[in-house]
Every structure is written in structure tokens, then in C-alpha cells.
Amino acid sequence: MKLTGLLIVFAMMALAKDVDFTSNLPAKGTFPAKWIHGSKSLLDNKDPQIQVHWYNPHTVIMRENKAYNYEGAFMYLYFGNERAILLDQGSTAQPSEWNLRKVVDGLIAEWCQRNGRDAKEYKLVLAFSHLHGDHYAAQNQFLDRPYTTIMGLTHEEMVGFWGMKNYPDERVEFDLGGRKLWVWGNPGHIDSEFAYYDTYTQILFTGDMFYRGRCYIGNFGLWMKSMEKLVAFAAKYPVAHIVGCHIEISAKGEDYPRGTTYQPDEPPLQMDVAMLLRTHEFAKTKVKGPGIYFTGDVYLCNQTRGKTTIDKNPYVY
Numbered sequence: 001m002k003l004t005g006l007l008i009v010f011a012m013m014a015l016a017k018d019v020d021f022t023s024n025l026p027a028k029g030t031f032p033a034k035w036i037h038g039s040k041s042l043l044d045n046k047d048p049q050i051q052v053h054w055y056n057p058h059t060v061i062m063r064e065n066k067a068y069n070y071e072g073a074f075m076y077l078y079f080g081n082e083r084a085i086l087l088d089q090g091s092t093a094q095p096s097e098w099n100l101r102k103v104v105d106g107l108i109a110e111w112c113q114r115n116g117r118d119a120k121e122y123k124l125v126l127a128f129s130h131l132h133g134d135h136y137a138a139q140n141q142f143l144d145r146p147y148t149t150i151m152g153l154t155h156e157e158m159v160g161f162w163g164m165k166n167y168p169d170e171r172v173e174f175d176l177g178g179r180k181l182w183v184w185g186n187p188g189h190i191d192s193e194f195a196y197y198d199t200y201t202q203i204l205f206t207g208d209m210f211y212r213g214r215c216y217i218g219n220f221g222l223w224m225k226s227m228e229k230l231v232a233f234a235a236k237y238p239v240a241h242i243v244g245c246h247i248e249i250s251a252k253g254e255d256y257p258r259g260t261t262y263q264p265d266e267p268p269l270q271m272d273v274a275m276l277l278r279t280h281e282f283a284k285t286k287v288k289g290p291g292i293y294f295t296g297d298v299y300l301c302n303q304t305r306g307k308t309t310i311d312k313n314p315y316v317y
């Protein structure tokens with residue numbers, strides 16, 4: 001190594017101070033007033049492929065452009081002193097169409113530069129909420145990234161990845177280097193799903209199990225148990241925001257039918273504990289068998305697989 005190279009390494013080591021992820025919690029952050037939300041003409045869409053929003057200097061929320069995929073998936077990148085974790089990898093696999101890897105590498109380079117670390121050796125973990133293709137499609141783009149660990153695509157691999165012995169009830173802690181994530185089983189939408197709580201921002205990520213849209217419930221018994229766990233968790237621990245993977249309703253509570261690529265009147269992504277409690281109470285008292293139910297906040301599509309569009313009458317199935 002040349003002297004200049006050595007000097008750069010020494011300078012970076014001198015700069016690399018550990019970030020304190022445990023004081024003054026929750027770490028505050030902001031959401032954009034409006035997310036990019038598609039366009040009338042997808043051919044003329046000028047928005048970036050992936051919207052990048054720094055919630056705070058150590059936390060990124062990204063959204064997939066709806067012109068590339070109607071799912072408009074949200075993804076979360078949390079930085080720690082040792083590694084970052086990318087929760088969900090969107091709906092589009094092909095890097096020539098939608099390059100998540102490039103965006104994430106750029107964000108890692110930016111964070112590492114700001115925090116005196118070598119981006120080439122900074123670790124990345126790829127995990128996701130559940131085994132549906134709109135949540136890990138771009139995982140393949142990271143296969144050749146050094147220092148990268150990827151959660152597998154079977155239930156056994158996913159549970160094993162977190163070292164869980166008692167899914168779904170066991171809660172494990174995952175250390176990003178001073179920044180702790182708590183992970184536990186959150187099934188009901190499908191059988192293999194996880195909830196992720198970031199102790200730094202106190203953001204609770206509930207995947208497709210609970211979000212502002214059509215919560216497709218594959219197994220109502222499992223889903224109710226997961227809801228009860230979320231309610232109990234929120235009673236015991238502070239929750240700043242609850243976030244999911246999609247937005248599928250308007251601010252007035254109208255359903256944007258499946259496949260919609262232009263959603264001009266979206267509500268915020270984030271939800272609060274009161275909304276979780278209302279949804280749980282509604283499900284407990286009003287959901288009687290398969291059907292589509294509007295709670296006032298979200299749609300509960302209980303065992304309606306194949307009948308996913310609510311159309312004009314959300315209350316009748």
C-alpha cells in the first residue's frame with residue numbers, strides 16, 4: 001500500500017467514532033409530506049426508480065416507483081456501527097429495469113463517508129418481512145456483494161437465520177453494532193412472516209400483516225394471535241410509528257384497486273398504536289368469517305384469496 005493509501009486508512013480510523021444508538025430515545029425522524037405515488041402516464045413518469053428518504057442520519061426509507069411496479073413497495077435500511085440491515089427488497093428483480101443494489105451501495109458509501117468507515121468492508125444484511133415476491137425480488141442483485149449476508153427463502157432458513165427455536169412466539173435480538181433490532185414471528189397474512197422493532201427509532205415494521213391497505217389474512221387464527229402480540233408489545237414498549245410495506249387506500253379510506261399505478265391522494269405510510277388497537281378491537285368483535293371488512297382505517301380481507309379487488313362495495317363479499 002502506498003503512503004497516501006495508508007494515510008487515508010489512518011484518517012478514516014481516526015474519524016470512525018461509534019454512533020451512540022442508546023441515548024435520547026427514540027431517535028427522532030421525519031417522513032416526507034408525500035411519497036412519490038405513480039403517475040397517470042407511466043411512460044412519461046419522471047420520478048426516480050427508487051425514492052430515497054433519510055428518516056434521520058442513520059435510517060433510510062425507500063419506495064419503489066409505481067411506474068416500475070404497482071406494488072410501490074417500501075423498504076427500510078437501518079445503519080449500525082458494524083453493519084446495516086435492508087428490510088425488504090422490492091418487487092422488481094431485473095437490475096437493468098430497477099437497480100436497488102446501486103441505490104443501496106450509494107447510501108452505504110454516503111453513510112460510511114459521514115461516519116468514517118470503509119464502505120468496501122461495511123457489512124450488509126438482507127432480510128425481509130415474508131416470502132412473497134414483492135418483498136425480496138431484488139435480493140439477487142446483492143449475491144456478489146462482499147460482506148453481505150442474505151436471509152434464505154424457505155421458512156426453515158428464515159427461522160434459522162434468526163436462530164429461533166420457538167417460532168412464532170420467540171423474540172430474538174439482532175445487533176447491528178450498538179443498534180438493536182428485535183425480531184419475532186408475525187404470521188397470519190401468510191404463515192412465515194416477521195415483525196421488526198428498531199430500538200433506536202422505535203419504529204415497528206409489520207410487513208403485510210398490518211398496513212394501510214388491504215391486509216390479506218390467510219389464516220385468521222394466526223393473524224389474531226399476531227395482533228394480540230403486537231397489542232401486548234405496544235402496551236409494554238414505546239412505539240413511535242408502525243409501518244408496513246404498501247399503501248393501497250386513499251386518505252379518505254377508498255380502496256385503490258389492485259394494480260393501481262397512480263395514487264394521488266395517499267394517506268401517510270406511518271400508523272400509530274391507537275390505529276393498531278382500533279383494528280384489533282374491530283377484528284375481535286366484527287369479523288365473522290371470510291369477507292372484506294373496512295375498519296375505518298384499513299381493509300381486512302379475511303381469507304379472500306383470488307378476490308382481491310374491493311371495487312365499488314367494500315362491505316360485501
Ligand SMILES: [Zn+2]
Pocket residue numbers: 132134135208245246
Ligand atoms: Zn406485499
